[in-house]
Amino acid sequence: MQKEVAETLKAFKKASRKNWERDLSYQPQRLSPLDYIVFKILHQQFGEDSPSLFPIAIGIARKTINQAKRILSHGSL
């Protein structure tokens, strides 16, 4: 089964990486800005199970905080 798992993994990695980055960024149709900020904070607390994904999450969290600052100062994203 190891060979089959390796082949599946290769295909998954190719397909998943881009989608994951996209799906973890702010998407207004999924969460409100406030919910997204809460999500990012909680994701930092609970979401670091996967070491390979956590650095991405930190980067996005920084972006989110900047976005939140913009919302607070200009009233829009």
Add this chain to the structure above:
Amino acid sequence: MNNLFSGQPLTVHQFHFRASAGEAVTQQMLFLKEAFADIGIGGKIFAVERKNLTQGKVEKWSLDSAWDCDLLLVHHSQGNPSLSSIQSLEVPQAVVYHSLPPETFYAHDLELKSNIVLGRRQLSIFRKTAIQAFGVSALTVMELEQAGFKNPRLLPLLNLDASVAEESLSDGNEPKNLLFVGKLAPHKHQALLIQTFYHLKPSLPDHSKLFLVGTGDPLYTKYLRLLIRQLGLSQSVILTGKVTETDLKSYYSLADAFIGLSAHEGFCIPLVEAMKFGVPVFYRPLSGAKDTMAGAGIELLSENPIEIAAVIKTFLSAQPALKAVLKQQKKRLHTLSLVQNKLVAQKEILNLCSHLRPGRTVTTKSIHPHAIQPTV
């Protein structure tokens, strides 16, 4: 049934600080009460905090009502604020230790974190006061040994019969139902499971679902709900909340795979339930889950959701491999049923009680011949 001891009937009370319907410690207390009653040992169950329980199953703890026993089984997990009051009761006490999760998972909940730390500290108190220490799994027995308890014994969690529901592996084109049953808690890693499902979903047939059965930590539950929405999985990842026993059976019956990614388990009864329902079990071989499965099922050696997803996908597409896994699980269930059963519980308690009533006769005629041969 007649009492097995001559003279006064034996009474064994049980205590746990919290009791609620469906919770593992409470389930064990109810199971033990029934197992003891079968051999003529009476007793009540007491708790300080009681939730969602049928009237009369668990009584409110008070010193006045619990003194009339030969033995008090004190179930111990998280910190017990009533411990000093219990220990002031002048009756023989034995501790039944249920595992504690690592407190590092609870930085967000200081009350729970300190309760876990307190639970660990209090365990050493029992070393001086308890006449016997019991663990409920191989892991907890080992933890008791490491904590310096002499000759800790296993007291079963459940009466396991080794029968398995008929397997019905769905074919590759049918929607898949993935399942985990357990408290929503950081150390159970449901977030990792949702991430795994996110990577798995595009390769599964349409309408495939992940069911997370259980309630739990409010903040972690909030995070899981947001994670599900953020990843666009609202239609396919279902947090069921609390379910009835009938519904729980339906979830197991419909499951194509049980996936447990917990970093810590004491024993994990849902692993056993999944095996009984003929569901292939994927799990991380850590702590109690490793002992419970003992090599059966499919071990997940990675924490990376993409890698876990690849293993699950490959096995779900390989029916012969799944059949081999189910065969192995059947064997494991049989072995487990030899230690996790009513007769072992009866044997342990009779052996202990025989020391409490020296000089009394113990008869074993109504006990299964394989169960016990206590001598007094």
